Amino acid sequence: MYSFEYERPKGISEAVGAVGEDDKFLAGGQSFLPTLKLRLAQVDKLVDLGSIAELKGITVSGNEVSIGAMTTHATVASSADVKSSIPALAHLAAHIGDAQVRNRGTIGGSIANNDPAADYPSALVALGATVHTNNRTIAAEDFFVDLFETALEEGELITKVTFPIAEKAGYAKFPNPASRFALVGVFVAKTASGVRVAVTGAGPSVFRQGDMEAALDSNFSPDAVKGIKTDASGLNSDIHASAEYRAHLISVMASRAVAAAS
Amino acid sequence: MTSVSMTVNGKSVTADVAPNTLLVQFIRENLRLTGTHVGCDTSQCGACTVHVNGDSVKSCTMLAVQADGAEVTTIEGLANGADLHPMQEAFKENHGLQCGFCTPGMIMSAVDLVKRNPNPSEETIRKELEGNICRCTGYHNIVKSVKQASENMGG
Known part of the structure; x- marks a missing residue:
């Protein structure tokens, strides 16, 4: 790692005030620290969010689950509130990385990074979540822009994510056996305003599969999506899987996600 | 340099470290607790796993400064004097290791x-x-060890 300065503020406004042009916020660090170690990134200063109590925790009120940006995957996975309100979200969190990564990695860090194979973006888009920052709210669909790119401005800090509770939701992923990142992950949510299907791992960034949404709107069953193909052009192709294989996996994972939905 | 203080295996330690010092470097090089191993150094292998405030973490993917104020337990902190922790005892009994x-x-x-x-x-x-x-792919006896230890730990 290149050298850098380090600060660990106690509050949100202090953190926002502390971060300059060549500085970065540090959340759980499970992607960012390896990036720094490989010298793929360089910062003047890391502003560690680990001591900001108001960024942590889960609350359920009315028809909404609110998860603080610095809440770890392990906390989401084991939360009785999340398990009872959106079980698919707890299931998703329980399958990110491995146990040690889940003990450090956070929802805010994950979505700010917008890794194309991360799990959370699919849940945010399918459930119609809202990303709250220090100065505005952003709809999940507008938040994830492109490969490792989000709508966040320089120095903008995610404070929490709010999820409307769906009637039913399910998540299924085909994990890369080494990294457990999603080769393809599909999150299906049945909401009052219709079914939403969000796909991660397959393209440069999370996207919705409209044909599957229409099919599931009229028949919410695993068979309804099995035969629906996704165009492979524009999908990711790498040593792990070709674009055509990923396109095929979308149908399989969507069908499994519907079968698992509760 | 930044000053860090933490409790490691029940003992308070304070040191000045560069902010880019990894927790595993701090444990091995400053504290000379070399039971924690560096295997891959890329967050994959888990040889560097320690407990921070009771949770398992990969100490190659955490900065020493992030552990400021934390309770850290390494493999050296598990045994109670000459009495091995039930998990250590089970690994010994079941030969839960190769190399x-x-x-x-x-x-x-x-x-x-x-x-x-x-x-x-x-x-x-x-x-x-x-x-x-x-x-070494010696998972079979590792799993057996964990199963036995969980029974001995009152599960």
Whole structure:
């Protein structure tokens, strides 16, 4: 790692005030620290969010689950509130990385990074979540822009994510056996305003599969999506899987996600 | 340099470190606790697993400064004097190792695993140990060890 300065503020406004042009916020660090170690990134200063109590925790009120940006995957996975309100979200969190990564990695860090194979973006888009920052709210669909790119401005800090509770939701992923990142992950949510299907791992960034949404709107069953193909052009192709294989996996994972939905 | 203070295996330690010092470097090089191993140094293998405030973490993917104020337990902190921790005892009895390099990380992960899953099935043990790699592929006896330890730990 290149050298850098380090600060660990106690509050949100202090953190926002502390971060300059060549500085970065540090959340759980499970992607960012390896990036720094490989010298793929360089910062003047890391502003560690680990001591900001108001960024942590889960609350359920009315028809909404609110998860603080610095809440770890392990906390989401084991939360009785999340398990009872959106079980698919707890299931998703329980399958990110491995146990040690889940003990450090956070929802805010994950979505700010917008890794194309991360799990959370699919849940945010399918459930119609809202990303709250220090100065505005952003709809999940507008938040994830492109490969490792989000709508966040320089120095903008995610404070929490709010999820409307769906009637039913399910998540299924085909994990890369080494990294457990999603080769393809599909999150299906049945909401009052219709079914939403969000796909991660397959393209440069999370996207919705409209044909599957229409099919599931009229028949919410695993068979309804099995035969629906996704165009492979524009999908990711790498040593792990070709674009055509990923396109095929979308149908399989969507069908499994519907079968698992509760 | 930044000053860090933490409790490691019950003992308070304070030191000045560069902010880019990894927790595992601090543990091995400053504190000379070399039971925690560096295997891959890329967050994959889990040989560097320690407990920070009771949770298993990969100490190669955490900065020493992030552990400021924390309670850290390494493999050296598990035994009670000459009495091995039940997990260490089970690894010894079941020969839960081959070359032994991954063992400190395996044991630290396993202790956390049993804390969260007091009576784990074989499947749970295998799934929960996904973050620890044994290059000798000696998983069979590792799983047996964890199962036995979970019974002895009152699960």
